[in-house]
Amino acid sequence: MRARALVLSVLSSVAVLTVGWQLGTQNQQAPSASVPDAGAPGPVASSTPTPTPTPTPTPSTSTPASVSPSASAPTPAGASGTFTGSSVQTRYGAVQVQITVESGTLTDVTALHLTDDDQRSVSISNRAAPVLRQEVLSAQSANVQGVSGATYTSDGYLTSLQSALDQAGL
Amino acid sequence: MGVHVFTTMGTTVSLRFAGPTAAASALAGVEDAFDEHDRRFSLYRPDSELSRVARGELALTRSSVELRETYAEAIDWSARTGGAFTPHRPDGVIDLSGTVKARAIAAAAHRLDAAGETDWMLVAGGDILVAGAIGGEPWRAGVVDPDDRGALLTAVELGGRRLALATSGTAERGEHIWRGAGRASAPYSQVSVLAEGIMTADVLATALVAAGPERCQELVDRFDLEVLTVDLDGALTATAGFTQARGLARS
Numbered sequence: 368m369r370a371r372a373l374v375l376s377v378l379s380s381v382a383v384l385t386v387g388w389q390l391g392t393q394n395q396q397a398p399s400a401s402v403p404d405a406g407a408p409g410p411v412a413s414s415t416p417t418p419t420p421t422p423t424p425t426p427s428t429s430t431p432a433s434v435s436p437s438a439s440a441p442t443p444a445g446a447s448g449t450f451t452g453s454s455v456q457t458r459y460g461a462v463q464v465q466i467t468v469e470s471g472t473l474t475d476v477t478a479l480h481l482t483d484d485d486q487r488s489v490s491i492s493n494r495a496a497p498v499l500r501q502e503v504l505s506a507q508s509a510n511v512q513g514v515s516g517a518t519y520t521s522d523g524y525l526t527s528l529q530s531a532l533d534q535a536g537l
Numbered sequence: 538m539g540v541h542v543f544t545t546m547g548t549t550v551s552l553r554f555a556g557p558t559a560a561a562s563a564l565a566g567v568e569d570a571f572d573e574h575d576r577r578f579s580l581y582r583p584d585s586e587l588s589r590v591a592r593g594e595l596a597l598t599r600s601s602v603e604l605r606e607t608y609a610e611a612i613d614w615s616a617r618t619g620g621a622f623t624p625h626r627p628d629g630v631i632d633l634s635g636t637v638k639a640r641a642i643a644a645a646a647h648r649l650d651a652a653g654e655t656d657w658m659l660v661a662g663g664d665i666l667v668a669g670a671i672g673g674e675p676w677r678a679g680v681v682d683p684d685d686r687g688a689l690l691t692a693v694e695l696g697g698r699r700l701a702l703a704t705s706g707t708a709e710r711g712e713h714i715w716r717g718a719g720r721a722s723a724p725y726s727q728v729s730v731l732a733e734g735i736m737t738a739d740v741l742a743t744a745l746v747a748a749g750p751e752r753c754q755e756l757v758d759r760f761d762l763e764v765l766t767v768d769l770d771g772a773l774t775a776t777a778g779f780t781q782a783r784g785l786a787r788s
Contacts, residue, residue, distance in 0.1 A: 495753050495764055495774040500690065501786040509679050509692035509783060512553060512671065513660040516681030517706025517727055528681070529551050529660055533540045 445471045506532055538671070545571040546638060547581065548662030552645075555656035555671040563652035570644040571661070577603060578637040580630075591630045611636045614740045618756060621748035622740050639703070639739040642666050646735075658695075665702040666735045667695045678702050683727040684771050691765065691784040693731065698761065699778065703738035704729040705746045724749050724768050731763040731778060738762065750774075 449467050467474050506514060506528050514528045539558025542551050545568065552567060579585045586604055589595040597605065611624035611633055626632050642661050646668065649657055656669030658676045667676040675696040679689035683706060695702060706727045728745040732738040741762055745753060750766070753774075757764060763778030765785075773785070780787055 493757055493763070493776045493778075495757060495766060495776050496780070497788040498765075498773045498775040498780055498785045499788045500773070500784060502784055504679065504689040504692060504784045505687070506679055506689060509677070509689050511677045511679040511689070511692050513551070513658050513665045513667075513676070513678040513702075514663070514681055514689070515660075515665050515678055515702045515704045515729060516663045516686070517683065517704050528687075529549065530542075533542055533551050533553070 447471075507535075541567075543568055546575045546579065546641065546662070550662070551658075551660040553658050553660075554654065555669065559649065559652060559654050559657075563649060563654060566648035566652065567645040567659075570648055571641045574637050574641040574644070577601070578607065578633050580632060580634070587631065587633060597631075607633055607636065607640060610640075614736075614744075617759070618740065618744040618748070619752070621744035621752060621756065623747075635743050636736065636740060638662065638664060639736040642735045663704050664735060664739055665695070667700050670696065680704060680729045680765060683767055689784065690729075690767070690773065691779065691782040693779065693782045695731075698733045699731045699763065701732050701735040701738040702729060703732075703735065703742045705739075705742035707746060725766050726769050726771075727767040729765040729779075732761065 447469050452466070512532065514532070539554040539556070540551065541553075541558055541564050542549065544550070550567075550571060552564070558564070575585075576582065577585055578587045580588055580591060582588060586595065586601060590597060590600055590604070597608070608624065608631060611622075614636065615623050622635060624631055624633055624635060638661060642659060642664060643666075645659060646666055649659075649668070654668070656671060658665065658667045658671075658678075660678075663681075665678050667678075670676065675694035677692055677694055679692045680702070681704070682688045682690045693699075693702065704727060707725065725746050728742050730738045730742040730745065732741065737760060741756060741760055741764075745756060745764060745766065748756065750768070753764070753766065757776060763776045765773065765775045765779040765782075767773055775782075775785060779785060
C-alpha cells in the first residue's frame with residue numbers, strides 16, 4: 368500500500384512537471400505518444416488494447432503489405448489460390464480473413480468471421496452513421512429507470528424527469 | 538424497488554436498487570464518496586483544496602496525493618484523447634470537474650460493491666452507472682432530446698460491456714468543456730457515450746463535443762464505446778449499438 372502511494376506520488380509529480388511544460392506551450396498540444404497510465408484508480412475502463420496481429424479492418428482497401436501477416440501460409444511468387452488467416456480476437460470479436468491470390472498478386476480479401484461476444488455478425492468499423500428518430504419517446508413509454516442529459520439540464524427538466532421516475536417508483 | 542435521492546456537487550443523485558434500499562451505512566458511504574470529492578475539488582467552494590491551488594495559495598507540489606493523482610489522471614485522459622479533453626481552462630486554471638464526477642460515481646460504486654449490493658442504478662446529474670439487472674431485465678436509460686427536453690431521443694439497455702452512459706452538451710453549466718484558441722465552435726450540441734466504465738463515458742462525451750465530427754471516428758476507433766451525437770441542426774448520428782436502440786432507425 369505504501370509502495371503504491373509512493374509510486375502514485377512520483378507519477379503525480381512527473382505529471383505536474385509535464386503539465387508545467389504543457390502550460391508553457393500556449394497551444395497545449397498534448398503529446399501524441401500514449402502516456403503511461405498514472406495508476407487510474409477505480410473501475411475505470413481503459414481502452415481495450417488491440418491485439419497486435421489484427422488484420423486490417425477495411426478489407427476492400429487493403430494492400431497486400433498490410434494483409435500478409437494474417438495469412439497462415441507463405442505465398443510463393445506466382446502462387447494462386449486462397450489462403451485463410453488464423454482467427455484473431457479483437458475488440459469487435461473474433462476476426463478471420465481469407466485472401467485470394469492470383470499469380471502472386473493479391474486480388475481479394477474476405478472477412479470470414481466477424482462476430483461479437485454474442486456470436487452475431489457485426490460490422491468491423493464502428494462508424495457513427497446518420498440515424499433518424501423513429502418515434503417520440505417519453506420517459507414513461509420508454510420504460511426507463513434513468514435519464515441521461517447534459518449537465519446544464521440537470522437544474523431543470525432533467526432533474527424533474529428523473530424525479531418523476533423516482534417518485535413513480537418506475 | 539428502493540430509491541434513495543440526495544443532492545451533492547450541485548446536482549441531484551438518484552440511486553435505485555432492484556431490491557430493497559441498501560442499509561443506511563451503505564447509503565451514507567455513497568453520499569460520503571460524492572461529498573469528499575466535492576469538498577476537495579469544487580471550484581464553487583472557496584475553501585476546497587483545488588480552489589486554493591487555483592488562487593495560488595497552495596503549490597501543486599504541496600497538494601494532497603489525491604489531488605495530484607486526480608490531476609495526473611486527467612492529464613492522461615487529455616493525452617489519450619489527443620487533447621480533445623483537457624483539465625485546463627484557457628487561463629490555465631486547473632478545472633477537474635470533467636473527471637471528478639465520474640471519480641465520485643466510481644467511488645460510490647466501489648462502496649456499493651463492498652456493501653454487497655449487486656443490482657443498482659446510480660444517476661448523478663445525467664451520468665448513469667449500473668450494476669446487475671432489475672427483475673431479471675437489463676436496466677434501461679433514456680437520452681434526453683436537447684431540443685425538446687421533455688422527450689427522449691432513445692432508450693438503451695445497460696449491461697455487459699455497456700454499464701455506463703454519459704451525455705455532454707455545448708452549454709454545460711460550469712462550462713467545463715474548454716476549446717483550444719481559434720477552434721471553431723463545436724457542431725455537436727450533444728453527445729452521449731455508452732461504455733463499460735463511467736470515466737470513459739464521461740470523458741469521451743466531453744471530448745467528442747469539444748473535438749467535433751471531424752475527430753469522431755478517430756476517437757470511436759480508439760476507445761471501446763458507442764456514441765449518439767446531435768448536431769446544431771438536430772440531425773443525429775449513431776454507432777451500431779445506438780442504431781439498434783429503441784426510437785432510432787438507420788436513415
